Amino acid sequence: METQKVVLWAIIGILLLAVIYTVFFQVSLTGNSVSNGKLDTTGWTENEIMNYEMHGTIPARYSGSAQGSSGSGMVGGC
Numbered sequence: 001m002e003t004q005k006v007v008l009w010a011i012i013g014i015l016l017l018a019v020i021y022t023v024f025f026q027v028s029l030t031g032n033s034v035s036n037g038k039l040d041t042t043g044w045t046e047n048e049i050m051n052y053e054m055h056g057t058i059p060a061r062y063s064g065s066a067q068g069s070s071g072s073g074m075v076g077g078c
Contacts, residue, residue, distance in 0.1 A: 039052065039058070044059065
């Protein structure tokens with residue numbers, strides 16, 4: 001019984017570390033940097049910047065396959 005508790009807490013700890021890693025390093029996976037809560041839009045066209053600001057969409061060339069299961073690429077999920 002005691003061994004099962006130790007294994008359970010070890011699994012919970014590993015999952016917690018995985019979640020923390022994902023949250024802190026998610027931006028580096030997309031190749032974009034964030035400062036003051038905004039993406040680095042250097043090199044984006046004016047249309048791409050407008051789409052990001054108005055709709056929350058990230059250009060496909062930057063988001064790659066990290067768009068999630070919905071594939072919409074939208075930040076707010078509208």
